[in-house]
Amino acid sequence: MSSSRPVVLVIDDEAQIRRFLRAGFELEQMSVLEADNAADGIRTATLQPIDLMVVDLGLPDVDGAAIVERVRAWSTVPIIVLSVRASEQEKVRLLDLGADDYVVKPFGMAELLARSRAALRRQSRSADGDHLVQAGPLVVDLATRSVSVRGTKVQLSPKEYRLLQVLAQHAGNVVTHQHLLREVWGVTHVRDAHYLRIFIRKLRHKIEEEPTRPRILLTELGVGYRLAQGP
Amino acid sequence: MLKAVPPSKAWLPAATVAGAFASMGLPLFLVAVLTVALAALGRFANVDTVTTLYLIPVLVGALRGGVFAAVTTALVGLAVAAFFFYPPLYDFRVHSPVQIVDLVLFIIVAVVTGQLAANVRRAKLREQGEALREALIGSVSHELRTPLSTILGSASVLAQSPQIARDERLGPLVQGLREEAERLDGHIQNLIDASRISSEGIEPRSEWVDPADVVNAAVDRKRALLADRRVGIVVPEDLPLLRVDAALVERALGHLVENAAKYSPPGSPIEIAAGQDGAMVTFAVRDEGSGFAAEERDRIWERFYRSPRHGDIAGSGLGLWIARSLVEACGGRVEAFSAGGGRGATLSLHLPIPPPNDGKPDIPHEQ
Numbered sequence: 001m002s003s004s005r006p007v008v009l010v011i012d013d014e015a016q017i018r019r020f021l022r023a024g025f026e027l028e029q030m031s032v033l034e035a036d037n038a039a040d041g042i043r044t045a046t047l048q049p050i051d052l053m054v055v056d057l058g059l060p061d062v063d064g065a066a067i068v069e070r071v072r073a074w075s076t077v078p079i080i081v082l083s084v085r086a087s088e089q090e091k092v093r094l095l096d097l098g099a100d101d102y103v104v105k106p107f108g109m110a111e112l113l114a115r116s117r118a119a120l121r122r123q124s125r126s127a128d129g130d131h132l133v134q135a136g137p138l139v140v141d142l143a144t145r146s147v148s149v150r151g152t153k154v155q156l157s158p159k160e161y162r163l164l165q166v167l168a169q170h171a172g173n174v175v176t177h178q179h180l181l182r183e184v185w186g187v188t189h190v191r192d193a194h195y196l197r198i199f200i201r202k203l204r205h206k207i208e209e210e211p212t213r214p215r216i217l218l219t220e221l222g223v224g225y226r227l228a229q230g231p
Numbered sequence: 232m233l234k235a236v237p238p239s240k241a242w243l244p245a246a247t248v249a250g251a252f253a254s255m256g257l258p259l260f261l262v263a264v265l266t267v268a269l270a271a272l273g274r275f276a277n278v279d280t281v282t283t284l285y286l287i288p289v290l291v292g293a294l295r296g297g298v299f300a301a302v303t304t305a306l307v308g309l310a311v312a313a314f315f316f317y318p319p320l321y322d323f324r325v326h327s328p329v330q331i332v333d334l335v336l337f338i339i340v341a342v343v344t345g346q347l348a349a350n351v352r353r354a355k356l357r358e359q360g361e362a363l364r365e366a367l368i369g370s371v372s373h374e375l376r377t378p379l380s381t382i383l384g385s386a387s388v389l390a391q392s393p394q395i396a397r398d399e400r401l402g403p404l405v406q407g408l409r410e411e412a413e414r415l416d417g418h419i420q421n422l423i424d425a426s427r428i429s430s431e432g433i434e435p436r437s438e439w440v441d442p443a444d445v446v447n448a449a450v451d452r453k454r455a456l457l458a459d460r461r462v463g464i465v466v467p468e469d470l471p472l473l474r475v476d477a478a479l480v481e482r483a484l485g486h487l488v489e490n491a492a493k494y495s496p497p498g499s500p501i502e503i504a505a506g507q508d509g510a511m512v513t514f515a516v517r518d519e520g521s522g523f524a525a526e527e528r529d530r531i532w533e534r535f536y537r538s539p540r541h542g543d544i545a546g547s548g549l550g551l552w553i554a555r556s557l558v559e560a561c562g563g564r565v566e567a568f569s570a571g572g573g574r575g576a577t578l579s580l581h582l583p584i585p586p587p588n589d590g591k592p593d594i595p596h597e598q
Contacts, residue, residue, distance in 0.1 A: 014377055014380075014381070016378075016381040016385075017377070017380060017381055017384065019385075020381060020384040020385040020388050021384070023385075023388045024384070024387070024388040024391060027388065027391050027392065028391075058373065084372060084373065084376055088436075088478060089436075105376055105377070105379075105380040106376060106379045106380040106382070106383035106384065106412060106413070106416055107380070107383065107384065107387075108383060108384070108386075108387035108390075108409060109384060109387040109388045109390075109391055110387060110390075110391070177438075193438060193439045194439045194472065196439075197439050197440070197441055197472050198472075200441070201441065201468075205468070211443075211468055212443040212446075212447075212464075212466040212467075212468055213443075213447065213464065213466075214447070219441070219444040219447065219448065221440070221444060221445070221448050221477040221478055221481055222436075222438065222476075222477050222478050
């Protein structure tokens with residue numbers, strides 16, 4: 001982790017897209033490195049300390065999944081994937097391979113920055129041992145396993161807490177259905193998506209003001225769930 | 232080659248005829264070679280019974296040019312055979328009934344094989360057409376969305392800048408840029424959906440979905456259109472889960488919302504409700520717009536149908552048709568209701584609730 005200015009490595013073959021990404025990140029006090037192909041990007045990532053990777057799915061030389069796999073072999077650096085809307089399955093595959101989040105082209109910079117900050121925070125949280133996660137009125141204390149909404153303690157069953165815990169550990173970033181099923185129910189239940197929908201409902205009932213219009217525990221249709229991030 | 236086709240033969244497309252002529256070079260060449268060979272052989276033996284050899288060029292003609300080339304080759308071949316080999320020699324007239332049978336046989340073989348070959352070729356072309364369409368959709372999606380990403384992204388970076396955000400003339404411009412880019416992206420998605428539907432290329436990927444999530448996602452995607460509306464959202468907490476392609480149903484519902492926003496007065500309320508109706512979960516969008524006449528009830532879901540009352544509102548006539556097609560691909564259906572002109576409309580999607588044990592295990596007990 002570098003000191004004050006986080007370093008973002010942008011890997012995208014479109015010069016125009018790299019240009020606005022650079023401007024957007026620099027306006028937010030981040031430094032930007034660029035690569036227009038996967039080989040150069042991976043080389044840069046091995047030679048320089050970087051805090052975040054933003055990877056386009058449609059690179060000409062290497063499949064996006066290969067980049068995620070190769071980087072994950074030696075690094076936990078957060079990776080955000082830029083994808084087009086047609087590739088839902090591909091998105092889920094990349095997230096399950098270890099990418100931290102995705103944004104769908106065309107996207108607004110605010111959205112990418114929110115995902116990026118969330119991924120950076122998770123990285124720093126694990127480094128600093130920070131155990132409080134806040135999502136709007138919800139506070140999860142990962143150390144004492146206590147959950148409160150607007151200061152009032154909420155009683156959760158062990159499975160409900162486990163579900164919330166996994167989401168809180170990735171607060172602000174999407175967590176796929178598969179990932180949640182594996183973490184909460186174990187590898188033998190990764191196909192039992194029905195459980196997950198039911199438990200998400202129960203959880204929403206306990207933490208959301210309006211469970212059918214959630215503000216804290218958000219759905220990414222076809223992909224997974226995302227805990228809102230920040231106050 | 233094209234000049235060989237008299238303009239009066241309009242009943243055959245010029246390209247087909249030209250193609251048939253072009254593909255007849257080889258069969259006619261074979262006829263000539265065969266004739267020379269048989270003529271040479273004829274000096275030593277009686278060859279008038281081996282004229283069925285002329286079927287070879289006919290088959291070649293069928294494979295290369297279809298019925299037209301095959302029949303032409305058959306006629307030429309038989310004429311040559313009659314002239315050179317059937318008595319009386321060097322005369323096109325034929326006398327033996329065997330030769331008449333030959334003639335009929337040749338024509339039948341030519342027509343049948345020509346048609347078979349043409350069918351195979353058409354199937355292959357259709358396959359290539361499908362592949363081409365898919366490739367086009369993919370590349371259009373990429374080619375249009377990449378510049379759009381730059382436009383939207385750049386606008387959003389401009390919006391980040393405090394000077395622009397504070398400026399009351401420039402701020403809204405940047406906001407407009409963003410909204411229009413998103414609208415354009417919606418149009419691109421519609422073209423892709425329309426193209427997929429036309430080629431029956433929709434493949435739903437079913438998964439368990441909470442109907443509330445579908446409503447929220449659709450409303451969220453159309454938030455720009457609903458900005459100046461009072462939007463009522465009614466979703467009961469205990470709706471059964473659905474097993475559908477959530478992305479398709481969300482897009483379908485989005486079209487209903489967009490339709491309501493488009494054809495009702497600015498500022499008028501819109502209600503979006505989910506509910507259970509027997510063995511179906513319904514998603515309904517109600518507006519207080521001009522409604523529609525009873526006879527339009529089914530027509531509004533047709534492709535390119537646009538109500539004559541809305542000539543002044545821009546539209547493609549695709550939205551509701553896409554909605555219907557996406558929902559039908561998920562095993563559901565659509566409905567429309569209006570109390571009459573000027574009294575609003577309710578458009579709804581109906582999706583079947585999956586049977587109790589449809590691949591759904593019991594929920595494991597907590598320890």
